[in-house]
Amino acid sequence: MEHPITRKAGSVAIEYDSQLLSLSWSRNRFHYHPRVFRVNFSGFEGVVPDVAREMAKALLIEARAILSDRQPLLLRVTLEQDAHLLPLLQELGFLFARGVHLVAIDVPTLLGSPVRALPGHLRMRSLNESTALVSTDDLTAVWAEAYGRAARLDPATLGELTVEELHALFPGDQDLDAHLTVCAFEGDQLVGVCPVYRGDDDLVCELGTVGVADPWVAMESEISMAMLGAMARRAASMGVERLIAEVDADAPSSVYLYADVPGRVLESLISLMYVPKWGHL
DSSP: OOOOEEEETTEEEEEETTEEEEEEEEOOSTTOOTTEEEEEEESOTTOOHHHHHHHHHHHHHHHHHHHGGGOOSEEEEEEETTOTHHHHHHHTTOEEEEEEEEEEEEHHHHHTSOOOOOSTTEEEEEHHHHTTTSOHHHHHHHHHHHHHHHOTTTTOOGGGSOHHHHHHHTTOOTTBOTTTOEEEEETTEEEEEEOEEEOSOTTEEEEOOOEEOGGGGGGHHHHHHHHHHHHHHHHHHTTOOEEEEEEETTOHHHHHHHHTSOOEEEEEEEEEEEOTTTOOO
C-alpha cells in the first residue's frame, strides 16, 4: 500500500499505522554553513526495523529532492548510541562523524582531585563578582574564544550572531548560574571562564565550555582544572552533588580536561553525516 508523503516548511512526513513518521531539517547558526543541514528523524519509536528503514529512506529521498536547489553538502544527525535507527541510517549511507559523551562527575570526587599550581597571581571569581570588574563584551569575548577552539569538527561561526544574541548566550543565558559560574583573572584581566547551568534538579548542574582566552591557551589545562576546583567548592557549599559535562571526542582540550577527573559515562551520542554526492539513494 502506498504511503503518501506530506510536505511542510522544513519537514516531510509519512503516516504509518496511525503513527506519524517525520524528517525535519534546519541550519545551526552557531556552526553555520549554507549547505550543511541538521536533520531529525522523529516518530520511529516502536516501528519494526524493515518498515523503519523503508520509511526513513522514502523521507530522505523526498527531503533531498526538496533541498536539491540548495545543493546540500552534508546532512547531519545525532542519535543515542543504542538508538534502533542508528544501524538503519548507516545502511542508507549515513557515515560516522563523531562521538559525544555525557560524563557525570561527583562534586566530592572533583574536590578530591589534585589542583595544579597556577601561574602568576590568578584569582577565581564568580560571574556575579566578575560583572563588576569587566564588561559584558569582555565576558562574551573570552567565552567565544574558548567555545570556538572547542568546536573543531563543526567550526563555530559566532560572527553570524548579533551582539545581543552573543550576550544572551554568555553571560546572559537564563539558565546560567551566576554564583557557580567561575571566571579566572590575572589582576584585572579576564583569563578564562567555567560556565555552570542549572536544570530541574537542584542537586545536578551542567557544565558549559570550560576554557581560556587565546593568549592563555598554553596554560589552558591548568587554568581550567583550577576553575573546576573553585567551582566545585562553591557547588558543594550550595548542596550540588553532581556535575554533567558534555565531552566531544574530537575536542582534545575537553577530552584531556575531563579525562583527568574521575567520572562515569551516562550516555553516548553518535553524530552521523550523509554526503549526497557519496550517497547511493
